[in-house]
Amino acid sequence: MTRLHFSSAADITKAVKGGRLTASEVVDFFLARISRYNPALNAFTAVLAERATARASHIDAQLARGESLGPLAGVPFAVKNLFDICNLPTLAGSAINASNTPSCRDALLIQRLEEKGAILVGALGMGEYAYDFTGENTHYGNCANPWDTTHMSGGSSSGSGTAVGAGLVPLTLGSDTNGSIRVPASFCGIFGLKPTYGRLPRSGTYPFSDSLDHLGPMARNSRDLALAFDAIQGYSNSDHACADRPILDTTDTLEEGVTGLRIARASGYFSLEGYPQAARAVDKVCRALNCASEIDIPATLEGRSAAYLITNVEGSRLHLPRLRTRPQDFDPDTRDRFIAGAMLPAAWYARAQQVRHWYAKKAREVFRNVDVIIAAATPCVAPCMGEKTLIIGGEPQPLRPNLGYFTQPISAAGLPSCVVPTMDQESGLPIGVQVIAAPWREDLVLRVAYALEELGFKALEPDTLCEELVFD
C-alpha cells in the first residue's frame, strides 16, 4: 500500500486486520500528512495527535491479543467542529463559542465510530454556525479547495470536504441542514451522504435549525460511506427527532446493482438551462445509467422557500441572546442573515412549517413511480474565494444562498441523498450529482452510487497533492 493517503477506509482496515500495517503506523502517516498539507488547506482546527496515538496503540494491543476488531479498525477520521469532542470547546465555526466550557464527552456518532474501531484524529473547520455554503470563515480563515486553493471548498462542512478530498483522512463526519454535506462533497470531488431526516441522532452536536439538521459521513467511495453509515445508525432517545427505525445493512446490499431500479432525472425546478457545468455532470451520470426518463417533484420552489424561512428563523432564534449582546463578534456574512431572521413575522414561520409538510408529502408520492432520482448537487463547480455573485442564465445572482439551490429542497423533504463526484473537463474542477431516494432508503442511494463508481465515477486525486509522503 504505497498510496495510503488515498486509500479507502475499507482497505486500511483490511491492512490493519491482516497485519500489513499497524493502526499506529496508519495514524502516524496521516498525522504527518495533516501536518504537511493543512497549513495550505486550513481544513483542521484541532489535531488530536496524543489521543489518536493512544487509541491506535490500544487497537494494536487488541489485535496482538487476538481480539476481534470492528469494521473500521484503524481508520482515522475527523469531524466538523460542531461535534462535541471531549476536552475541547465546540466551536461550530464561531469565535463566540471559543470561550465555552470544553465538552465532557464525545458526540454520540463519534462514540459509535470509535466502538467500531475508527480513530478520531481531529476537528475540522466550518462556516460560522453552519450558515454557509462557501467554506469562508472570517475568524479561522477560509478552507481551501484541494483541487485549487484559490477556490472555495464549499460549506458549511468545509473542512470535512477538503480533508477527504486532499487525502488528509479517509473519512469525516459533517452536518447538512440545507446542503452542507453535499455542497462541499460536490466542490471537493468526493462522496457525501445526507441520510433521511431523523435517521441519525444528533446528540452532542451544536444545532443550527432543529427542523432541518442532519448528520452524515463523507468519504472517497461509496463503500466507505456505507461502512460508516452502518456503524453510526441506531435509535437514541437523546434526540427528539431521531426515529426508531430498523437498522439497514447498506454495506451488504451495495453490490446488488441497478437492474430493475426505476431511475429518472429530476426536471422542473431541477432543469439545468443556464447551468452548463451542472448540466454536463447530470448528462454524464444519466447516460451511464441509461436513464432517459424525467420526473418532476412538484412544489419544489415552495418547499425550498419554506426551508429558507425555517432555517433563517430557527437559527436566528438560537443566537438571539448573542445577537443582542455581541453582534460584532459574528462573521459579517452570517450576522446580517441572523439579524434579518430574528425579525421575521411568526406567521411566515408557521406557514413555512405547514408548507414543508405539504411539500414533503408531495415529494414522497413521487416515489410511487420511481425508485431513484438524479439531480444536480450544485449549480456550478467551486467558485473562486471571495466571489459574491453567481451568473445564472446570464444574470448575476447572490452566490451564498444559491449554491444550495438544488440541495435545499431535498432537505425540506427529508429525503436521503448521496453525492457522487464527476469531473468537469472544461474547468478542471469536480462537480457532484445527487442520487436521491424515498425516505429511509439510504440503501438505494448507496447502491446507485456504487454502480456509478463501477462505471468510472470515482473520487479523483488532485494533481497538486497526489505525490510525495509515500508510505514505506
Place this chain on the structure above:
Amino acid sequence: MTNKIHLAPKAYLDLMETMIGIPVHEEWKVGVCLHLANAARMADIVECAELDPNSLELAGTFEPDRDNGLMEDTL
C-alpha cells in the same frame, strides 16, 4: 403568483431593531435589508402554495416517524 407581502425592508428594520433589542450598526443595515427582502420573496412563494385553505393542520413540527413513515403505508 400574486404578490401578497409588502415589506419595506428599511422601515421594517427601523421598527423591529428596538423591539427585538438587537443593536444594528448603520454599516450592517444594507446587508440586513437585503436579507429581509430575500426572506419576503420566499414568504411570498410560501404564501402562494396551493394548500387546502380550510386545513386545520397548521404549523406542526415535521416528525420523521410520522411524516416519513407514511411512505411505507402508501406504497
